[in-house]
Amino acid sequence: MQTNSEKNNLSLEDFQSVSNQKDLRALIKEKEIPFEKVCNKLQYSLELEQLQVEMVKLQQWASKTKQRIAIIFEGRDAAGKGGSIRRFMEHLNPRSMRLVALNKPTEVEQGQWYFRRYIKQLPNPGEIVFFDRSWYNRAVVEPVMGFCNEAQYNQFMIHVPEFEHMLREDGIHIIKFWFSITKDEQQRRFQARLENPVKRWKFSPVDEKGQKLWDKYTHYKEQMFSKTHTSYSPWLVIKTNEKYTARLESLRYVLSLFNYDRKGEANVSLLPNPNVVVRYFRSSHKFDY
Numbered sequence: 001m002q003t004n005s006e007k008n009n010l011s012l013e014d015f016q017s018v019s020n021q022k023d024l025r026a027l028i029k030e031k032e033i034p035f036e037k038v039c040n041k042l043q044y045s046l047e048l049e050q051l052q053v054e055m056v057k058l059q060q061w062a063s064k065t066k067q068r069i070a071i072i073f074e075g076r077d078a079a080g081k082g083g084s085i086r087r088f089m090e091h092l093n094p095r096s097m098r099l100v101a102l103n104k105p106t107e108v109e110q111g112q113w114y115f116r117r118y119i120k121q122l123p124n125p126g127e128i129v130f131f132d133r134s135w136y137n138r139a140v141v142e143p144v145m146g147f148c149n150e151a152q153y154n155q156f157m158i159h160v161p162e163f164e165h166m167l168r169e170d171g172i173h174i175i176k177f178w179f180s181i182t183k184d185e186q187q188r189r190f191q192a193r194l195e196n197p198v199k200r201w202k203f204s205p206v207d208e209k210g211q212k213l214w215d216k217y218t219h220y221k222e223q224m225f226s227k228t229h230t231s232y233s234p235w236l237v238i239k240t241n242e243k244y245t246a247r248l249e250s251l252r253y254v255l256s257l258f259n260y261d262r263k264g265e266a267n268v269s270l271l272p273n274p275n276v277v278v279r280y281f282r283s284s285h286k287f288d289y
Helices: 012-017 021-030 035-065 081-089 141-145 150-169 183-195 205-212 214-228 243-256
Strands: 068-075 097-100 127-132 172-180 235-239 277-279
Touching: 012 021, 035 081, 035 127, 035 243, 068 081, 081 097, 081 127, 081 172, 081 243, 141 150, 141 214, 150 172, 150 214, 172 243, 183 205, 205 214, 235 243, 243 277
Parallel strands: 068 127, 068 172, 097 127, 172 235
Antiparallel strands: 235 277
16 A cells, blocks of 8 residues: 555656656646656756766776775664665665674674774775764764663763774775754654555664654764864764755765866766755754754
8 A cells, every 4th residue: 555655756667657748747647746846856866866977986986096985874763874875875886885784783792892893894995885873873872772881981982083083094084974853854754664564664662762862862962973073084964854955965075075087077066055964063053953
């Protein structure tokens, strides 16, 4: 059974089923979709494809010049991290890129230096690695959920800037994204997961606790920003209530950082929107609205 959100969206199969504008307009009318919404989705699809072409160029340059690039995606549950990572990786050569999404530490790993299991996942020369959550689990999720004690948390917060400074000095490019979502939008996405049979598996007891412990998450998130945002490893906050915009702007930000081959030939803007991609700054201003 189709959900309301599925009914009012055009899929790839829908586009493939039409051959002219008349058929497309008839399909739009049948699905009761506002024409403006279709135009926005078409524009999104066009820009996404062009930005993905640029990501392929970036990967080829990184491989040729032996760059090591680590892109970290952090944020509350349902903020859109996984969807954005998929758009980054969709057309890249799997031989020189990887996705890292680690399970909880094993008993052996729990007795090791906390960073050890992440060090093994860092990019090799010529490789781009995408971290779907990272060592920053210990900065927010673990203390909120009681998965670490206060001494472990405090030690981690002291070590992070030193750890990332060593990585930067060794030539690794570290990009840290925090995907920011409002409480109401998170609840709406949780509900959408529950209503969609193919996405229901994404909803977990931890997700449910996330809403109840919203303020506690906010406290630890702000502590993380304050203590681990540095000039050599800054936090970039991506406003993700509009998930399609967030995907495009996070792609633009990464592409804007590197002078890869044939960058000047891009048919799309590579300058991120400063109203969507915001560098963290220490002030009374709060994210997640």
